[in-house]
Amino acid sequence: MMYQDIIEQLKPTDTQLVAVSKTKPIEQIQELYDQGQRIFGESKAQELVDKYEALPKDIQWHMIGHLQRNKVKYIAPFIDLIHSVDSPRLLKEINKQAANIDRVIDVLLQFHIADEDSKYGFTFDQAKELLYSEAFAQMKNVRIVGVMGMATFTEDEAQVRREFQQLKQIFDELKGMHFADAPSFREISMGMSGDYPLAIEEGSTMVRIGTLLFGARNYA
Ligand SMILES: *Cc1c(COP(=O)(O)O)cnc(C)c1O
Numbered sequence: 001m002m003y004q005d006i007i008e009q010l011k012p013t014d015t016q017l018v019a020v021s022k023t024k025p026i027e028q029i030q031e032l033y034d035q036g037q038r039i040f041g042e043s044k045a046q047e048l049v050d051k052y053e054a055l056p057k058d059i060q061w062h063m064i065g066h067l068q069r070n071k072v073k074y075i076a077p078f079i080d081l082i083h084s085v086d087s088p089r090l091l092k093e094i095n096k097q098a099a100n101i102d103r104v105i106d107v108l109l110q111f112h113i114a115d116e117d118s119k120y121g122f123t124f125d126q127a128k129e130l131l132y133s134e135a136f137a138q139m140k141n142v143r144i145v146g147v148m149g150m151a152t153f154t155e156d157e158a159q160v161r162r163e164f165q166q167l168k169q170i171f172d173e174l175k176g177m178h179f180a181d182a183p184s185f186r187e188i189s190m191g192m193s194g195d196y197p198l199a200i201e202e203g204s205t206m207v208r209i210g211t212l213l214f215g216a217r218n219y220a
Helices: 003-013 026-034 045-054 069-075 088-100 124-131 157-178 196-201
Strands: 016-020 039-042 060-063 081-085 105-111 142-149 187-189 206-209
Touching: 003 016, 003 196, 026 045, 039 045, 045 060, 045 069, 069 088, 081 088, 081 142, 088 105, 088 124, 088 142, 105 124, 105 157, 124 157, 142 157, 157 187, 157 196, 187 206, 196 206
Parallel strands: 016 039, 016 206, 039 060, 060 081, 081 105, 105 142, 142 187
Antiparallel strands: none
């Protein structure tokens, strides 16, 4: 599918497109940039740094993959949004590195909504515990702007829809409980190449699309 078609599909709901460029070369990213795309998502810190250095500086880089704590310092100076905060320890490290360079870094809390073991993320109770903790109250250099989740990789649309609804519900509950006075808490990052139309129907504000834009990835 063409870039412009996807852009048209996202317009009615004002959903943002994160173009997932992991494993793809600079030239392909530049091509999409030349068509107007400014938000790109990567899943490895080193690859992010290399691409940040090689490409135009008005790109907003999003980290969407599992992030190791010892890699946070490399992306802290330029990262626009980290979707994949999956533990209190990671959030604490992001806060520390952001404080070192006098930034406030926007993040999403990743929730485990899929029926698969391999996916990282908080449960609702873990997130609640974090938000009410003294440690979190001290974190002045991170701003939680929403939630992220990945649905199960399955043909079962009803299941995928249920999982997206679950993430939307988590968002609504956190909003009411902790972020009622924070208009910046507004993002629901859900939907990928295979399921983004469903995600939009269920309230996604940000879809992360790779394969449809760049073609299939080759993993060596
Ligand atoms: C790779 C990846 C995507 C994009 O997946 P596609 O199926 O290629 O669109 C989205 N979200 C995350 C977290 C990813 O790792």
